[in-house]
Each structure stands twice: as C-alpha cells, then as structure tokens.
Amino acid sequence: MGTQIRNIAERMSSLSARIYNFPADSIDWNEEVEIGRDWFTAPELLSVNGTPLAAKLSEEQLKTLSFWEAVNFYSLNINGELPLVHGLTDRLFKSADPSITNYLHHFIDEENKHMQYFGRFCQKFAGKVYADKKVVFPQEEWAPGEEEFLFFAKVMVFEETADHYNILQGNDERLHPISRRINLLHHQDEARHLAFGRQMVLDLWQQHSKDWGEATLSKVRKTLTNYIESTWKEYYNPEMYKDAGLALQFGSSYDIFQSVYSDPAAMAHRKSVNKKLRSFLHKNDILQETSHDDATTNP
Amino acid sequence: MTMPQQTREFHQKLFTWLAAQNPKVNVEDLRPDTNLIKEKIISSMQVMDLILFIENLRGDEPIDPASLKPQAFESVDAICSSFLNGEGS
C-alpha cells in the first residue's frame, strides 16, 4: 500500500477520534411518530417518484410509503453493514501498516453505531428489520487481489448510493426529526469512509488488475456491474409496498416492484444518483464506458 | 408416482423464469434436479430476483431469512422443498 492511503487513514483516524461519541444517544427517541402524517423519506426520493403509480396515491398514502421506505433504507444499510463489519474485522490485523489497522478500528466502531440507530428506529417504530435477500455462492478460486478488490469496491458502491440519500435528507426540514437526524449522522461518518474507500479501491486496482488476464478482468467487471444493479433492487423491496397497504389496491407487491423498478422515471433517477460513482469507475478504467450498462436495465 | 398439480405448476413457472434470466438456457433443458449453481444457470446476483419471484409464488409471503442458504437454490426441487410448502417432487 502506498503513502497516500496511509495519509488518508491517519487523517480519517484523527477526525474519527475527535468526534468519538454515541450517536444514537443524540436522537430524541421520544418524538412522536405517526405513520401517514410525516415524511420519513423525502418525496423526491421515494421509489415511486415520477411514476404513474405515484400520481394515483394520496398525500397520506405517499407519507405512509415514505415511512416504510425509510424502514427499508435503514434495513438495507444494516444488511450491508453487517457483512462489512465482518469483512473489516477479518482484515484488522492483515495490513502491515499500523495506520490502516488503526483506521479499521474506527471504521468498525462507526458501522456498529450506525446499526444501533438504524436498528432502533426499525424495531421501535416498525417492529422489524427487513431481511437481507442476498445470498452469496462461495467462489472457489480467486485471482490474487480479486477478492480484496471486490470487497472494497462493493463497499464503495453500497456506501456511495446510500450517501446520496443521506446528503439530500440530512438537512431536509420536511422530514420527521428522527429521520432527518439519522441521515445527517450517517452522512457525517460516511464522508470519511468514502474518502478512505475510494483510495483503497484505487490502490487495489492499480496493484492487482495489471496481472489479471482478460477472463478475470471481465469477470470482475461483470460482478461489479451486477452488484450495482442488485444494490439498487434493494431500494424497491416489495415488502415495503405491501406494508404501506398498496398491494391490495394495485396488484401484488411483486408486480408493483417490477413496474416501478422498470419505469423510465426510476431508471433516470438511478442513473443520476450513480453519476459520480460511474465517473470514478470510468476515469480509472475500472469499468469501461462500453461495458454493458447499469442500473438502467429492467429487472 | 404422479406429481401433484401444484408442484408441476411451480416447476413450470420456475423453469420459465430461469430461462428468461439466462439466454443460453431453454425451458426444455431444465429438470427439477438440474444443478442451477454448478451449471451456472443462476448467479448469486440473480438470487435476489429469484427470492422476490419465489415470494410472489408464495402469495407475497416473505421467506424466512434463516433459510437463505446457497443449497436452498441448488435446484428447482430444492427451491420447492425449501420455500414452496415442501412441494418438491
């Protein structure tokens, strides 16, 4: 690993150390939560935004959906953070560089705290966390550095996408104060994770990809492209349509998922959210502009 | 032994779904015990879609996350016995 990643790790560690706290305690959990009365997700960020379905929903229905979409958003964060903490723990003492190890301690600490407030919201107000629907088939053979690169690249995809929502919602006065606070708190930590993560991805790519043959390169790119798409599908979890009571009125929750996911408005939304991520991946030749596109395909 | 009607329907729906995901696969090539993972008919990335489809076949009933293991998706038989009321043949 180069000096750049060490510098970033050291800088992020000192920032983390400075703000060390218990974020879940800074939320007023006694605020009243009434489903259907407040926004818990910004209306423009609802999965249905701009689709024909949204036009058929009353404001109360949209607000109800905004609650279940928030539960889904917090759940998908938990479901991404669990394996992330697991993966970071596995890597804690593998780096020869103590500044990396030191930063990983902060990273793990912060992700654990995120799960506390995400989980608390879901348990307290929805009585559940939506289950993770990802199943990983074990891969027997990895090229040198492939597994490591994909681990950090996936973390980056997952965090970049979620952070877009956090940034837009962290200061949104329309949102219920608890939801606003959760988004703000999460973004404050994620900004550091992303700075570290981007450099990690870049270093690993530069270190290993030159030794990968065409077959490995194309497999890695395909895995990453697919991962971007499956990350997005989690934002359209059929269970939230069901819990918001839409399934009775508009067909099965699976049908709603399919039609919303493939709606041009939703595709355009995904494309615009991914702009920064894609330009990073393209600029560094990690994905190629031509490599078959992205979250704009149909489910 | 004849297969219950519902099992046959589940098989058919799953075969059709699997073939639609993978342009190299024809419905006729699929058997209930075809190994979907080894034959690379589905990837881990497609399993999420498959889970949503299975939940739809269950009448929008979410599946128990504890049962989400790779072996449960090894074949159409495995899928049926894991998630569709043990209706595997």
Ligand SMILES: [Fe+2]
């Ligand atoms: Fe997080």
Ligand SMILES: [Fe+2]
């Ligand atoms: Fe993070």
